Amino acid sequence: MTTALITGSTAGIGAAFARKLAAQGHNLVLVARDTKRLREQATELHDRHGIEAEVLTADLATETGIAAVEQRLGDRKDPVDLLVNNAGFGNKGRYLEVSMADELTMLKVHIEAVLRLTSAATESMRSRGRGGVVNVASVAAFVPRGTYGASKAWVVQFTQGAARDLAGSGVRMMALCPGFVRTEFHERAGMGTDNIPNWMWLDADKLVAAALDDLARGRTVSIPDPRYKALMGVVKLTPRGLLGGVSSRTGRKYGPQ
Numbered sequence: 001m002t003t004a005l006i007t008g009s010t011a012g013i014g015a016a017f018a019r020k021l022a023a024q025g026h027n028l029v030l031v032a033r034d035t036k037r038l039r040e041q042a043t044e045l046h047d048r049h050g051i052e053a054e055v056l057t058a059d060l061a062t063e064t065g066i067a068a069v070e071q072r073l074g075d076r077k078d079p080v081d082l083l084v085n086n087a088g089f090g091n092k093g094r095y096l097e098v099s100m101a102d103e104l105t106m107l108k109v110h111i112e113a114v115l116r117l118t119s120a121a122t123e124s125m126r127s128r129g130r131g132g133v134v135n136v137a138s139v140a141a142f143v144p145r146g147t148y149g150a151s152k153a154w155v156v157q158f159t160q161g162a163a164r165d166l167a168g169s170g171v172r173m174m175a176l177c178p179g180f181v182r183t184e185f186h187e188r189a190g191m192g193t194d195n196i197p198n199w200m201w202l203d204a205d206k207l208v209a210a211a212l213d214d215l216a217r218g219r220t221v222s223i224p225d226p227r228y229k230a231l232m233g234v235v236k237l238t239p240r241g242l243l244g245g246v247s248s249r250t251g252r253k254y255g256p257q
Helices: 012-023 035-049 063-073 100-128 146-165 185-189 204-216 226-237 240-254
Strands: 003-007 027-032 053-057 082-085 131-136 171-176
Touching: 003 012, 003 063, 003 100, 012 027, 012 035, 012 082, 012 204, 027 035, 035 053, 053 063, 063 100, 082 100, 100 131, 100 146, 100 171, 131 146, 131 204, 146 171, 171 204
Parallel strands: 003 027, 003 082, 027 053, 082 131, 131 171
Antiparallel strands: none
8 A cells, every 4th residue: 555645634635635535544644733624634534544554743834743744754764645734824914914934934834844844755656666746736736926926836846847857757746736626724813704706616625636636647737627618728828917917806705805
C-alpha cells in the first residue's frame, strides 16, 4: 500500500483528499495544528476504510512545524508516495491594511513550507523513481489581486518549473487551482460569503476527484471545473491593465467583507 501525506488535512480540500485517498486504499499521514481533530479524523478513516492513518501535529507557520514534516518526508524506511501541500489561509484586508507579521506568516506557509516540503518529498521520490506532489494553489494565481494571489502565483510557477526539471524521473508535479470551495477557509479569515453567487461554488469531493484524474494524466496545472476553465480562458485574453481593475472590483464584491 502506498502512503500519502496531506497538510491541512482536517478540513476542506485537505479533508476531501484524505477521504478520497483512504477510499482508494492509501495509507495516510495527516498533518494539521489541531491534535484532537487529527486523531478523530485518523480514527474515522481507519475504521471506515481499513487503512493506517498516522497523525503529525505541526504548524507550518513555524520552523519547528516545517522541520517536523520535512523529517517525516525524508524517512526512507516508511516513504511517502504522494504529497499534498494543502495548508493555507487568507488574510482579511487590502494591501497595507494587513499587518506585516500576518503577511510574512502567509508567505511562510504558502511559499517557504511548500518549497521545503516539496524538496524533501521529491528528493526521496526521485531516488525511488516514482511519486507525486500536488501543490494546492488557486485561480487567484492568474489575476493581479493582492498578496494571497501573488503567493499562489508563486506556487503555480514553482510547480511547473519543478515539473520540467523532474521530467523523466518518475515524479509527477501538479498545481491545483480551485475557485471558491465550501470550506472553513473564508470563515477563518473573517470573510463574508453571502454575496458569492451559487454557481461559483465548487464541491470539495468532486474537485479532488477531478484533480487526481488530472495528476494521473500527467498535467502540471489543474483547474478542475469547466466554469473556472472558461473564466481563466477569458482572463488570458484580457489586457493586464484592464484585468487589474476588474480583479480589484471583483475582490471588493466577492472578497473580504
